[in-house]
Amino acid sequence: MKNDFYQRVYAVVAQIPFGRVTSYGAIARFLGAAKSSRMVGYALKNSLSLQNLPAHRVLNRQGLLTGKHYFGGSTVMQDLLEGEGLKVVKDQVQGFEQHFWDPAEHLNPNQF
């Protein structure tokens, strides 16, 4: 069911620890929709006005803040990340892999 996919995306994003980040692809893969990473971003776009999800902790594979435009302001997303101890330069998280958080290694697939 497609709505479940959205719910699962929200559930995963909600579990991202403070100061850690992940990627759309990682989430998509974890949910079994590896080839539909775009849908993850789409789901998050919906989630923005739905609930308090740390959507700013979800970046693309390069650690780029590709969706900062959707946070209303222009530096809101960056400020949020920097507020969590991350460094952002040119819309890109420095040491991305260092702060990367893989759902598959920290969450139990069985609860999804």
Place this chain on the structure above:
DNA sequence: AGCGTGACGTATA
């Protein structure tokens, strides 16, 4: 109903 678009990612050149 068909077509273009997009918070992505991988494959090719």
Place this chain on the structure above:
DNA sequence: TTATACGCCACGC
């Protein structure tokens, strides 16, 4: 290594 091409599929028009 950078630049394009393409697959994916929900949504809006």
